[in-house]
Amino acid sequence: MTDHSLQTRLLHSDYKFDPHTGAVSVPIQQASTFHQQDFDNPGTYDYSRSGNPTRKALEDTIAGLENGTEGFAFASGMAAISTSFMLLSQGDHVVISEDVYGGTFRMINDVLQRFGIDHTFVDMTDLHAVATSIQPNTKLVYIETPSNPTLKITDIRAVSKLAKANDCWTFVDNTFMTPALQRPLELGADLVLHSATKFIAGHSDVVAGLAATHQPDLAERLSFLQNSFGSILGAHDCWLVLRGLKTLHCRLAQSSASAAKIAEELTKHPLIEEVFYPGFSSHPGNSIHSYQSEGAGAILSFRLRDEDAVRQFTNAVELPVYAVSLGAVESILSYPARMSHASMPKEEREKRGITDGLLRLSVGLEKPEDLIEDFQQALKQIQPYSFLTNRRVNHELT
Numbered sequence: 001m002t003d004h005s006l007q008t009r010l011l012h013s014d015y016k017f018d019p020h021t022g023a024v025s026v027p028i029q030q031a032s033t034f035h036q037q038d039f040d041n042p043g044t045y046d047y048s049r050s051g052n053p054t055r056k057a058l059e060d061t062i063a064g065l066e067n068g069t070e071g072f073a074f075a076s077g078m079a080a081i082s083t084s085f086m087l088l089s090q091g092d093h094v095v096i097s098e099d100v101y102g103g104t105f106r107m108i109n110d111v112l113q114r115f116g117i118d119h120t121f122v123d124m125t126d127l128h129a130v131a132t133s134i135q136p137n138t139k140l141v142y143i144e145t146p147s148n149p150t151l152k153i154t155d156i157r158a159v160s161k162l163a164k165a166n167d168c169w170t171f172v173d174n175t176f177m178t179p180a181l182q183r184p185l186e187l188g189a190d191l192v193l194h195s196a197t198k199f200i201a202g203h204s205d206v207v208a209g210l211a212a213t214h215q216p217d218l219a220e221r222l223s224f225l226q227n228s229f230g231s232i233l234g235a236h237d238c239w240l241v242l243r244g245l246k247t248l249h250c251r252l253a254q255s256s257a258s259a260a261k262i263a264e265e266l267t268k269h270p271l272i273e274e275v276f277y278p279g280f281s282s283h284p285g286n287s288i289h290s291y292q293s294e295g296a297g298a299i300l301s302f303r304l305r306d307e308d309a310v311r312q313f314t315n316a317v318e319l320p321v322y323a324v325s326l327g328a329v330e331s332i333l334s335y336p337a338r339m340s341h342a343s344m345p346k347e348e349r350e351k352r353g354i355t356d357g358l359l360r361l362s363v364g365l366e367k368p369e370d371l372i373e374d375f376q377q378a379l380k381q382i383q384p385y386s387f388l389t390n391r392r393v394n395h396e397l398t
């Protein structure tokens, strides 16, 4: 099946029908334990924490799509990420993207630190900075590209090469791109991670995480950790993710085309100070992104003046849901300073460009012209700056 395009493989895998009944949907195997035929031959499955047929279908599917050999399904993206970090030991050091997902930032800082696993945050777009951050005890370089929410692009191939030369693993959080647009294992990464809650499942109805690798040693150790922590995805949720995957390609194609249109329109508006979108030829990472990915994706960010402008805009906008999360059929507008990056101290946020005026948009399947019209009416509701400043200054004086 691997000679077909990914678009076709999403629908025609080894799991396209159930060999026992012909059912054109993976059966949900709602069992915690499995009868063992005899003492010496326990069978493939014994207990669902260690293995479950529905989960196996999803795990094989993500492994195939990422061009890996083994996949793992976890209870959430954070469960996949934090379990993978347990491949490290006390005394090890991690080099990590400075604009990493807020939950990963929190886990690295507040949890791993307590277990004696040290880290250095770097600007991953700067290869020299990455090289000089690697220490004798560095075991892992951790990448997110495009990054969240400022959409900086890291050269996966170059960083993986640098990591390998220093005997370090490279892990890539591929949530924003999915294997439909970017396959880090083909570029030299050792492990790819996903919040399947986002584009992979795609319907804002399940929380899930995935991992895939092509290295037997890494797979064996991760399988041991998954079973040890029990951070597994349940059978029903595995089935929801498998169903979502079938439409991944067409959802991303439509949403990405709309995101390109919307990003372009937003740059024309005087109240928008900056638009972040890796599809712009002016984006500093554009050529690397075009080399390593098959599209710019469906996420963009834009900067308004300040928190007041964000409040007025988000109160007026009608179509997108105003929510945490991304990668769904409906467009989602989020405010990183108060949502995904609320756990990051303000000065850390601002260092990373996550100012109080920054909004992130995950484009869904609405007609793009309707979204553009909605944004334009909402932008009209933003009050002129001088009026607000004067009022605030007067208030402070009284």
Ligand SMILES: *Cc1c(COP(=O)(O)O)cnc(C)c1O
Pocket (backbone or CB within 6 Å): 076, 077, 078, 079, 101, 103, 144, 148, 173, 175, 176, 194, 195, 196, 197, 198, 207, 208, 209
């Ligand atoms: C949402 C997200 C996560 C965390 O995934 P959960 O499923 O919410 O645990 C990790 N990385 C990125 C880039 C995300 O967007």
